[in-house]
Amino acid sequence: MILGQSVVRQFKNTWKIANVDLNTNEQAHHNILLDRNVPIGEQVEQTMSELRKISGNYDAIISLVGGPAQDSIKDVEVFSNFDKMLRVNVEPSLFAGHLASKILGTNGFLLFTGSSVAFSNTEPTLLSYTLAKNSVHMLSLLLSTRDELPDAATVVTILP
Numbered sequence: 001m002i003l004g005q006s007v008v009r010q011f012k013n014t015w016k017i018a019n020v021d022l023n024t025n026e027q028a029h030h031n032i033l034l035d036r037n038v039p040i041g042e043q044v045e046q047t048m049s050e051l052r053k054i055s056g057n058y059d060a061i062i063s064l065v066g067g068p069a070q071d072s073i074k075d076v077e078v079f080s081n082f083d084k085m086l087r088v089n090v091e092p093s094l095f096a097g098h099l100a101s102k103i104l105g106t107n108g109f110l111l112f113t114g115s116s117v118a119f120s121n122t123e124p125t126l127l128s129y130t131l132a133k134n135s136v137h138m139l140s141l142l143l144s145t146r147d148e149l150p151d152a153a154t155v156v157t158i159l160p
Contacts, residue, residue, distance in 0.1 A: 057105035063096035085132035
């Protein structure tokens with residue numbers, strides 16, 4: 001089972017869940033679908049509007065994105081893989097952080113999905129993935145200062 005589906009199933013009886021994704025999650029209370037053919041930055045305002053129709057603010061924003069790519073610095077594919085890893089891992093995390101700056105409530109919780117591989121990678125075939133996940137870790141670190149998030153917000157990155 002995919003991580004997002006497991007989390008929704010775990011919390012759907014406690015939280016009202018709005019799923020913002022490329023795919024519908026049948027267990028979520030609300031689904032806001034993003035268009036994979038439109039840059040994510042161009043979908044921010046529409047998504048924000050739809051989320052505000054559901055609730056004025058949110059207790060938690062959980063970003064459960066990710067996916068690895070195998071490559072090496074020797075491979076010409078490293079450039080296309082890196083671009084893909086940014087789109088798959090970093091852009092959705094940046095999107096979640098931006099949403100948190102606008103609609104996360106006081107004492108809110110913002111969660112990112114990082115990777116333990118990014119701290120212990122001795123495998124040279126995960127270069128693009130490791131670089132992207134390190135960007136997610138840095139985003140979490142920068143947002144944890146709370147300067148642009150609501151009072152008493154908590155920012156966490158899990159390392160599966």
